[in-house]
Amino acid sequence: MQPQAQGPPDKELVLLSQRGDREAFGVLCERYYNMVSILAYQKIRNRADAEDLVQESFVRAYRAIESLREGEKFPGWLYRITLKICLDHIRKRDRRDPSVPLDEEVHGSPAGEPAALVELEAREENAKVTRAIERLPDKYRLVVTLRFLDKKSYREIADQLGEPDGTIANRIHRAVKMLQAALDGAPTEALEEAEP
Amino acid sequence: MTDLPRSAVCPFDALLDKRILGDLSAEDRARLDEHLGSGCPSCSPRFKAEENLESVFVRAMEPMAREAAERRAPFLEKLRGSIEREEEQRRDRRRRRLGMNTALFLILMLGVALLSAEYFAYAAMRTRRVKAERAAADTEVHAIVSALAKLASERGSGAVPAERADLLAALAQKRRDAPERTYYGVDSSRIDTQTGLLLDPWGHPYVYRHKPDGVMLYSIGPNGVDEGGMGDDIALSLILSK
Numbered sequence: 270m271q272p273q274a275q276g277p278p279d280k281e282l283v284l285l286s287q288r289g290d291r292e293a294f295g296v297l298c299e300r301y302y303n304m305v306s307i308l309a310y311q312k313i314r315n316r317a318d319a320e321d322l323v324q325e326s327f328v329r330a331y332r333a334i335e336s337l338r339e340g341e342k343f344p345g346w347l348y349r350i351t352l353k354i355c356l357d358h359i360r361k362r363d364r365r366d367p368s369v370p371l372d373e374e375v376h377g378s379p380a381g382e383p384a385a386l387v388e389l390e391a392r393e394e395n396a397k398v399t400r401a402i403e404r405l406p407d408k409y410r411l412v413v414t415l416r417f418l419d420k421k422s423y424r425e426i427a428d429q430l431g432e433p434d435g436t437i438a439n440r441i442h443r444a445v446k447m448l449q450a451a452l453d454g455a456p457t458e459a460l461e462e463a464e465p
Numbered sequence: 466m467t468d469l470p471r472s473a474v475c476p477f478d479a480l481l482d483k484r485i486l487g488d489l490s491a492e493d494r495a496r497l498d499e500h501l502g503s504g505c506p507s508c509s510p511r512f513k514a515e516e517n518l519e520s521v522f523v524r525a526m527e528p529m530a531r532e533a534a535e536r537r538a539p540f541l542e543k544l545r546g547s548i549e550r551e552e553e554q555r556r557d558r559r560r561r562r563l564g565m566n567t568a569l570f571l572i573l574m575l576g577v578a579l580l581s582a583e584y585f586a587y588a589a590m591r592t593r594r595v596k597a598e599r600a601a602a603d604t605e606v607h608a609i610v611s612a613l614a615k616l617a618s619e620r621g622s623g624a625v626p627a628e629r630a631d632l633l634a635a636l637a638q639k640r641r642d643a644p645e646r647t648y649y650g651v652d653s654s655r656i657d658t659q660t661g662l663l664l665d666p667w668g669h670p671y672v673y674r675h676k677p678d679g680v681m682l683y684s685i686g687p688n689g690v691d692e693g694g695m696g697d698d699i700a701l702s703l704i705l706s707k
Contacts, residue, residue, distance in 0.1 A: 291545075291548055291549075294548065295541070295545065295548075298541060298544055299537075299541060302533070302541065303530060303534060303537070306533040307526065307529055307530055310529060310533070311529075320536070320540065324543065324544055324547060328544075328547050328548065328551050331548055331551055332555075391524075394524075395521075395525045395528075398521050398524075398525035399525050402522070414526065416486075416487060417519050417522045417523055417526070418522070418523060418526045418527070418530055420487065421487060422486065422488050423486040423487060423488060425487075438486050441486055442482070442485065442486075445485060445515065448518055448522065449514065
């Protein structure tokens with residue numbers, strides 16, 4: 270994912286976008302495209318649909334950007350827009366055709382391990398991890414993705430999502446425990462209780 | 466993951482907490498590495514479990530991230546087109562809204578103009594009507610007072626009625642100089658059926674009063690308030706010789 274620190278801060282870009290600067294909004298899109306598209310794909314599990322929904326999320330964000338009061342909270346706001354669009358899509362999809370096929374795990378083997386057995390094992394492990402990630406509640410999946418994939422610290426995530434540091438730290442710990450429990454084959458429901 | 470009870474964990478556990486949150490300083494990192502190198506039975510398994518989890522997570526997600534990065538350029542190009550279309554639609558909406566607002570404003574102004582014209586026409590008509598009523602009352606007061614003057618000149622001051630109730634009867638008498646005519650002919654539809662008094666154009670009875678030097682007749686005017694012949698009352702006095 271893109272490091273956010275490069276270029277002007279979100280707040281400034283949001284302000285410019287609110288004044289009709291499409292270039293500034295373009296920078297925001299470039300900055301958060303990876304985050305939003307990965308999160309949409311994690312949720313939808315269908316690449317073509319996920320891409321359309323990400324497109325719709327950005328267009329809707331552009332349409333509503335004037336209503337965003339705190340520009341520094343743009344990523345969290347964008348994420349919520351995307352999540353809502355994804356949930357609406359899932360609801361419609363399930364109503365229309367609950368048996369719609371989802372993408373298979375297509376990702377390749379880890380580099381440097383060409384043997385077929387190793388590749389198969391790696392695929393199985395990836396599939397298991399992907400399923401465990403899918404089963405995470407949205408808010409946990411988001412923080413753990415930003416933490417591990419984007420290498421952001423909990424403070425940066427908290428700033429980005431406009432949430433208290435403690436809440437994000439707690440979510441990361443819980444998400445790690447849930448993932449470990451899921452990978453060990455243990456039930457995760459007990460960990461999904463409300464945050465303290 | 467090793468789920469040891471909190472009371473049994475190593476003090477370095479706090480550094481592992483910081484590590485998983487991405488909050489470890491270089492100095493702490495060095496301290497933790499040194500501690501892990503000593504093979505702590507509490508920290509080492511936890512560290513390995515978490516490190517493994519992190520790496521399998523990244524391995525599972527990286528292809529997705531890589532693919533997203535590859536599709537990034539065409540996606541952003543397509544998005545730029547969508548944003549431009551959205552901007553165009555926004556301009557259209559703005560233009561339409563402006564057009565609608567202008568039309569609504571014009572309709573509103575037309576409505577206000579029509580209402581104003583209606584109001585001014587009504588006000589002008591009302592003014593004309595009040596003027597006409599005042600003129601009618603003034604004419605009638607003058608005519609009755611002239612008739613009383615004629616009555617007094619032909620029959621003497623004593624023949625002038627003492628009370629308002631007797632006014633119509635006195636005026637209905639035949640004139641001496643023209644016996645076929647009365648002193649004043651009254652339209653019977655303008656006489657109040659209950660009191661038998663003559664009504665002015667606003668439906669109020671005329672007031673008839675004796676004064677030390679004669680009599681006074683007046684209408685209480687359009688405001689309907691008896692102001693003793695002053696204000697908007699329409700009054701005329703007749704001085705009678707002793």
